[in-house]
Amino acid sequence: MVKIDTIELPDFPLLLAPMEDVSDPPFRVVCKENGADLMYTEFISSEGLIRDAIKSRKKLDIFDYERPVGIQIFGGDEDSLALAAKIVDVTNPDLLDINFGCPVKKVAGKGAGAGVLKDLDLMVRLTAAVVKATKLPVTVKTRLGWDEDSKNIEEVAERLQDVGIKALSIHGRTRAQMYKGEADWTLIAKVKNNPRIHIPIFGNGDIDSPQKAVAYKNKYGVDGVMIGRAAIGYPWIFREIKHYIKTGEIMAAPTVAERVAVCRQHLIQSVAWKGPVVGINEMRRHYANYLKGLPGIKDYRNRLVTIKESEGVEEVLNEIAEVYKDFIVERSPIELINYHENCPL
DSSP states (O other): OEEETTEEEOSSOEEEOOBTTTSSHHHHHHHHHTTOSEEEOOOEEHHHHHTTOHHHHHTTOOOGGGOSEEEEEEOSOHHHHHHHHHHHHHHOOSEEEEEEOOOOHHHHTTTOGGGGGGOHHHHHHHHHHHHHHOSSOEEEEEESOSSTTOOOHHHHHHHHHHTTOSEEEEESSOTTTTTOSOOOOHHHHHHHHOTTOOSOEEEESOOOSHHHHHHHHHHHOOSEEEEOGGGTTOTTHHHHHHHHHHHSSOOOOOOHHHHHHHHHHHHHHHHHHHOHHHHHHHHTTTHHHHTTTOTTOHHHHHHHTTOOSHHHHHHHHHHHHHHTTTOOOOOOOOOOOOOTTSOBO
């Protein structure tokens, strides 16, 4: 069992990463149903919460079936983060996470997200302010450092633990790397094996198969893994990892009928939560992986990303289910899509 403060998680828990415009309630539903043990909301601007920005407030929506679930906030000002933490308290999530990892310019360039990596003392002050302001367990999501010359994650882990965080998730790249190259988990392992560290350490970056999840578990000794891009359009990644850990066998890929059914469920809930325009538009990034591996699927995908009404999307999905009903999908590597304009951590 892994514990974050009083929150009990199974051995080697699988976490859903906070991804802007991805990790919303409709997506979290299908991930939870397929084995995600702990999920986070999209990251929320502390300034947006304080201004009562509609989009920021809506991201606070959480539901009992998601628990345990954490709300993630970001910002570069102590007072604003502390006030945002108090606002989050009212929504009663299971924990509160601070984003010190988002590398995109619109966040990091304003001294928030990964931008805080350039000033460790500020990171400590911001974290301490949040810990003091909330009754919730506080966790942090960050990167190895700002660039190749400033990989200070070991010191970061010690100092943030000292001011009261209850778990740390580490993406195995620097801010300068963005999402390029392979994630380096060696420093994540050093943090986990540091005798001073007693909080759970979760690794993040490039987990795209059951085999890799287990290999990294055994090689680096982390308490669990956080999965982001590999779950987009493929929530089955969670159940597949669990099956492989339990049996040592690769689980059969989801059938076409199951792919279409989960995609339809995701669509219906997306439209219900966001409205027809935004709900349909933001589903478009998921179709490629929901339908990956089907021969001749490109024309159907092109139709799906241009249709503007949910009824039309469902008609295409029904057509796909019928055309491919006898097709057996072989599991293939998951496409790790980059959304640099947003922030998949």
